[in-house]
Amino acid sequence: MLDHNRLSIIAEVIRGHKIGNQHDLKEHLKGRGFDTTQSSISRDLKKLGVVKVDGYYKTPSIAPGESSKVDRLDATTAGDNLIVLKTGPGNANRAGVIIDRANIIGILGTIAGDDTIFVAVANRQTQAKVLRKIFALFD
Amino acid sequence: MLDHNRLSIIAEVIRGHKIGNQHDLKEHLKGRGFDTTQSSISRDLKKLGVVKVDGYYKTPSIAPGESSKVDRLDATTAGDNLIVLKTGPGNANRAGVIIDRANIIGILGTIAGDDTIFVAVANRQTQAKVLRKIFALFD
DNA sequence: CACCCTATGCGAATTTTTTGCATAAAAACA
DNA sequence: TGTTTTTATGCAAAAAATTCGCATAGGGTG
Numbered sequence: 001m002l003d004h005n006r007l008s009i010i011a012e013v014i015r016g017h018k019i020g021n022q023h024d025l026k027e028h029l030k031g032r033g034f035d036t037t038q039s040s041i042s043r044d045l046k047k048l049g050v051v052k053v054d055g056y057y058k059t060p061s062i063a064p065g066e067s068s069k070v071d072r073l074d075a076t077t078a079g080d081n082l083i084v085l086k087t088g089p090g091n092a093n094r095a096g097v098i099i100d101r102a103n104i105i106g107i108l109g110t111i112a113g114d115d116t117i118f119v120a121v122a123n124r125q126t127q128a129k130v131l132r133k134i135f136a137l138f139d
Numbered sequence: 140m141l142d143h144n145r146l147s148i149i150a151e152v153i154r155g156h157k158i159g160n161q162h163d164l165k166e167h168l169k170g171r172g173f174d175t176t177q178s179s180i181s182r183d184l185k186k187l188g189v190v191k192v193d194g195y196y197k198t199p200s201i202a203p204g205e206s207s208k209v210d211r212l213d214a215t216t217a218g219d220n221l222i223v224l225k226t227g228p229g230n231a232n233r234a235g236v237i238i239d240r241a242n243i244i245g246i247l248g249t250i251a252g253d254d255t256i257f258v259a260v261a262n263r264q265t266q267a268k269v270l271r272k273i274f275a276l277f278d
Numbered sequence: 279c280a281c282c283c284t285a286t287g288c289g290a291a292t293t294t295t296t297t298g299c300a301t302a303a304a305a306a307c308a
Numbered sequence: 309t310g311t312t313t314t315t316a317t318g319c320a321a322a323a324a325a326t327t328c329g330c331a332t333a334g335g336g337t338g
Contacts, residue, residue: 021283037329042284081218096252108215109223111252118250118257120217160314176298181315 006034010044011076014057025057047124049075049131060135064088067138070095075131080124083131085117092117095138102137106130145173149183153196164196188214188270192278199274203227206277209234214273216266224256224273231256234277241276245269 006029013019013028022041029036049060062073071088073095078084087095096112099119106126111118119134121127145168152158152167161180168175188199199214206212210227212234217223226234235251238258245265250257258273260266 023283038284039286039330040328042286043327046285079218079220081221108217109225109255109257111250111255111257113250120221120223120257122217162314177315178299178317179297181317182296185316 006036006040007044007048009034010041010050011048011059014050014059019057020055047128048077049128049135051135060131062135062138069098069138073135073138075134077127077131080127081121083119083121083127083134085119085134087115087117089115091115098137099134102133104130104133145175145179146183146187148173149180149189150187150198153189153198158196159194185267188216188267190271190274199270201274201277208237208277212274212277214270216270219262219266220260222258222260222266222270222273224258226254226256228254230254237276238273241272243269243272245272 009029009032010025013025013032017028019025019028022038022045025041026036026038029041045057050057051060052058060075062070064072067073071091072086074086076084076086085092085095092112092115096110096117099107099117100110106121107130108120108122110120119130121130148168148171149164152164152171156167158164158167161177161184164180165175165177168180184196189196190199191197201209201212203211210230213225215223215225224231224234231251231254235249235256238246238256239249245260246269247259247261249259258269260269
């Protein structure tokens with residue numbers, strides 16, 4: 001079914017609920033069997049590249065109209081070596097070119113389809129860094 | 140300047156000298172301050188995806204003009220399940236087709252963009268084998 | 279300042295990776 | 309096929325990296 005590691009549960013909770021602080025998130029996680037501390041949550045959020053917008057956490061994403069360079073952009077990670085980006089139909093290539101040109105250290109390769117981009121990275125540490133750099137490009 | 144870890148030194152030595160066995164490589168490394176064992180070298184070569192061609196080791200890469208089928212080809216691995224191949228602009232599709240047609244056992248799927256190909260494999264063992272088979276195709 | 283929220287240095291515990299040894303497996307060659 | 313050379317690997321110890329909680333520092337807001 002679902003990936004039961006803590007990071008993915010956090011992403012799931014953030015997408016499904018309005019979470020305004022790490023303590024609330026802690027409670028949600030506890031309800032799902034992950035009893036951890038605020039410290040760890042802080043570090044997890046960093047790894048996920050989660051950002052706080054209007055007081056609530058959200059997974060790294062650019063909403064429609066938020067950027068002039070792409071119609072929208074949502075990121076998820078698949079394992080430690082892949083970042084999956086979704087755009088609106090027909091926008092992936094343009095976004096892919098922007099990413100390629102930025103020559104971000106840590107990116108091993110990029111492939112864009114119609115509305116999806118795969119970005120290969122070397123490891124989990126790189127993954128978090130690259131994610132942040134990509135979103136910086138479009139912000 | 141250069142990365143001074145053992146893996147990059149090995150790649151450098153292999154590119155600069157005709158190395159026909161791991162014992163010779165061991166000697167070269169010793170000369171450069173890396174006193175290690177044949178076991179480790181064997182494992183390093185595997186990590187690098189180094190292949191033996193005509194009795195000599197070479198890094199997984201096809202230089203411009205070296206193959207009639209592709210302009211150039213360089214491989215890296217991203218984790219245990221992905222191989223990332225880079226070609227010159229516009230060449231990835233042609234190379235991808237060649238790989239697909241070869242029906243290499245162990246390849247779970249292939250996607251080609253403009254100058255990049257992602258090859259999904261099941262695990263690290265498969266990864267090394269597949270890498271060798273791919274380069275055999277273009278040699 | 280007082281309060282709330284988040285980030286981080288540190289050390290302990292855990293997990294992962296690396297390494298050499300011995301040896302098995304494979305390849306090369308007679 | 310038998311012998312030799314070359315390469316791969318199971319295993320256990322050592323080394324390195326990661327995870328985690330605690331305590332606390334830092335940031336922001338009123």
